[in-house]
Amino acid sequence: MLTASTACPGLFYNISAQDGILSRVRIPGGILNSEQCQFIANIADNCGGGYVDITNRANLQIREIKTGINIEILQRLQELGLGSANPTVDHIRNIMTSPTAGIDPQELIDTQPFVKAWDDYITEHPHLAGLSAKFSVGFDGGGKVSVQNCVNDITFAAVAENGNVYFQLYLSFGEKGQPPQNTGILLKPDECLPVLAVLADVYLDHIGVTSQRKRRLREVINDLGIENYLRLAFTSKSLTSQLPGEILHLAVDKFGVVSHYFCQLPITNYQLPAQTDMITVPANSIGIHPQKQAGLFYIGVVLPLGRWETWQMRRLADLAAKYGNGNLRVTPWQNLLVTDIPKKQVAEVETEITRLGLNISPTNIKTSLVACSGKRGCAASATETKDHALALADYLEYITLEHPINIHFSGCVKSCAQHQQADITLLGVRIQSENETMEGYQLYIGDGKLQKFGYQLYEYVTFAELPKIIATMLCVYKNQRLNLNESFREFVYRYDTSQLQRLFTVKSIPNPKSHV
Numbered sequence: 001m002l003t004a005s006t007a008c009p010g011l012f013y014n015i016s017a018q019d020g021i022l023s024r025v026r027i028p029g030g031i032l033n034s035e036q037c038q039f040i041a042n043i044a045d046n047c048g049g050g051y052v053d054i055t056n057r058a059n060l061q062i063r064e065i066k067t068g069i070n071i072e073i074l075q076r077l078q079e080l081g082l083g084s085a086n087p088t089v090d091h092i093r094n095i096m097t098s099p100t101a102g103i104d105p106q107e108l109i110d111t112q113p114f115v116k117a118w119d120d121y122i123t124e125h126p127h128l129a130g131l132s133a134k135f136s137v138g139f140d141g142g143g144k145v146s147v148q149n150c151v152n153d154i155t156f157a158a159v160a161e162n163g164n165v166y167f168q169l170y171l172s173f174g175e176k177g178q179p180p181q182n183t184g185i186l187l188k189p190d191e192c193l194p195v196l197a198v199l200a201d202v203y204l205d206h207i208g209v210t211s212q213r214k215r216r217l218r219e220v221i222n223d224l225g226i227e228n229y230l231r232l233a234f235t236s237k238s239l240t241s242q243l244p245g246e247i248l249h250l251a252v253d254k255f256g257v258v259s260h261y262f263c264q265l266p267i268t269n270y271q272l273p274a275q276t277d278m279i280t281v282p283a284n285s286i287g288i289h290p291q292k293q294a295g296l297f298y299i300g301v302v303l304p305l306g307r308w309e310t311w312q313m314r315r316l317a318d319l320a321a322k323y324g325n326g327n328l329r330v331t332p333w334q335n336l337l338v339t340d341i342p343k344k345q346v347a348e349v350e351t352e353i354t355r356l357g358l359n360i361s362p363t364n365i366k367t368s369l370v371a372c373s374g375k376r377g378c379a380a381s382a383t384e385t386k387d388h389a390l391a392l393a394d395y396l397e398y399i400t401l402e403h404p405i406n407i408h409f410s411g412c413v414k415s416c417a418q419h420q421q422a423d424i425t426l427l428g429v430r431i432q433s434e435n436e437t438m439e440g441y442q443l444y445i446g447d448g449k450l451q452k453f454g455y456q457l458y459e460y461v462t463f464a465e466l467p468k469i470i471a472t473m474l475c476v477y478k479n480q481r482l483n484l485n486e487s488f489r490e491f492v493y494r495y496d497t498s499q500l501q502r503l504f505t506v507k508s509i510p511n512p513k514s515h516v
Contacts, residue, residue, distance in 0.1 A: 381411025
């Protein structure tokens with residue numbers, strides 16, 4: 001067992017939480033086979049609280065561990081391909097990609113090989129243990145289930161040009177909370193790994209690798225300047241020696257500086273979808289959808305708050321083995337996919353999922369409901385966020401919406417469970433009355449700008465008051481939106497704070513069940 005040099009949980013070192021030891025299992029790319037699922041369920045039952053939590057990076061967390069996970073279990077995890085063969089790099093954040101990589105009918109390229117290549121590279125190069133635990137990389141294949149707007153330090157986003165597929169390079173720099181920005185650099189697929197390696201090396205060259213608190217990539221780039229950081233990477237000997245047949249071309253990118261790239265393409269004329277710092281659960285990640293493999297389907301399953309009970313885990317692993325190829329895929333939106341289901345058996349699998357008490361509707365209020373561990377799991381939390389989130393979901397059960405609304409419960413300002421803005425953020429606070437201290441929330445509406453939570457609509461709301469307030473907000477939105485396609489965030493943008501407070505009067509809608 002290693003000594004933890006970070007507050008981030010890992011597999012080979014212990015991190016204590018309020019409810020016991022917390023262990024994180026990295027799942028590069030988010031794909032688990034049925035044998036791995038069964039073994040993790042055994043660990044959670046025998047060592048932990050009888051459940052695992054899916055995180056916003058598609059990791060698995062085992063909570064409420066009392067005595068730690070012994071060396072034999074850790075070795076078995078390594079044998080199953082779940083524990084890194086090099087424990088010193090286990091702290092590095094999970095590599096993110098679309099949960100539909102390889103099965104998405106619209107994807108430009110399958111990104112699973114890129115995830116594996118970078119994971120193998122990290123394992124084989126011990127010096128990368130110096131990377132910050134928060135050094136994060138994502139690969140987006142250009143499909144309908146995109147992770148391009150998920151928070152990563154470095155993102156490679158697939159684009160098509162003249163019949164060929166390239167990766168657009170995004171880097172995190174600028175203001176804190178700002179999404180990764182397009183550098184204007186296009187790379188051929190086989191150039192991604194060498195470029196990623198030198199981007200990591202330049203970062204390591206400019207941090208104190210032995211310091212307790214390692215700077216984020218964004219901070220390093222801000223200090224160096226984006227143009228200098230790119231120049232150091234793209235002119236490094238290690239990169240040019242790996243690609244001896246290539247000639248480095250120069251172009252003026254959108255930052256007004258000379259940067260290097262490998263393809264002679266008119267990048268100044270190339271347009272990509274705008275990024276946003278607000279989270280959106282892709283509709284195609286929940287429900288029944290055809291794969292690019294003829295006759296096969298995947299089913300996106302809602303896991304309320306990302307919590308996966310071990311009995312559900314075992315049953316779903318059995319379903320995957322019986323009807324599919326034995327794989328399950330966890331998503332950065334804390335849900336999961338059952339894949340490779342033949343068309344004639346889709347209905348049967350859907351029925352089995354329903355029997356597990358789970359839902360596959362993209363409009364279910366729990367689809368985009370997010371909560372941190374709350375007071376039981378974290379001393380910093382002011383409220384029992386998970387209990388409150390589930391109680392709210394039950395209260396809102398009878399409100400039907402065409403589009404999922406992201407409601408985020410955060411027990412403190414650190415916002416561990418979700419880094420992007422939500423449609424509605426509920427920040428836990430303690431409300432002091434004359435006779436008692438009550439759990440309550442500050443209520444924010446996401447504004448799509450750089451503010452962490454958006455703008456504040458209500459300063460102090462007790463949890464007893466909260467369900468009616470949220471129900472009123474959703475019913476007013478549903479009844480007064482311009483059309484069925486107007487999203488909640490588009491609706492609230494049409495009003496200022498005082499107007500919204502007048503619209504959202506609790507007494508106007510006493511019970512959501514009478515307004516469905």
